[in-house]
Amino acid sequence: MPNATARVFVRLMPWTSPDGNPCFLAGDGTGYVSRVADRVEEEQLSSADDLLDESRRMLAGRAWTPGELHLLAVELTASLADVRRVAESRGERLTALGGDTPDDADGDGPRLPAEAFG
Secondary structure (H helix, E strand, O other): OOOOOOOOEEEEEEEEOOOOOEEEEEEOOOOHHHHHHHHHHHHHHHHHHHHHHHHHHHHHHOOOOHHHHHHHHHHHHHHHHHHHHHHHHHHHHHHHOOOOOOOOOOOOOOOOOHHHHO
16 A cells, blocks of 8 residues: 655656657656666766766867767767756756755755765
8 A cells, every 4th residue: 555645756767758758757756767767867977977078088189070070969969968857857856855946046945965966
């Protein structure tokens, strides 16, 4: 029997459906799929860090071909989409937990420690 006091949240998943639509999960955030999504988000953020380092090295070398620049742009675009989705998902979860919202003009809303963001 489900716990009547458990809060249910809707979470944007860090992946899309085969036809490109957003995927959502309803739950309390502690289940198996939530843990898989957490790991996927961490992998996406780690990949973005690696790609950022690679792009800085490549651009600093000033010796690239048009094909290399095109591939870099494609990879950066995909990575930026992943990171944006993670940020959107985490922002929605913060709002659901009573955290800051974009409309919080005075900035005096609740704060979470940096560790809360992985």
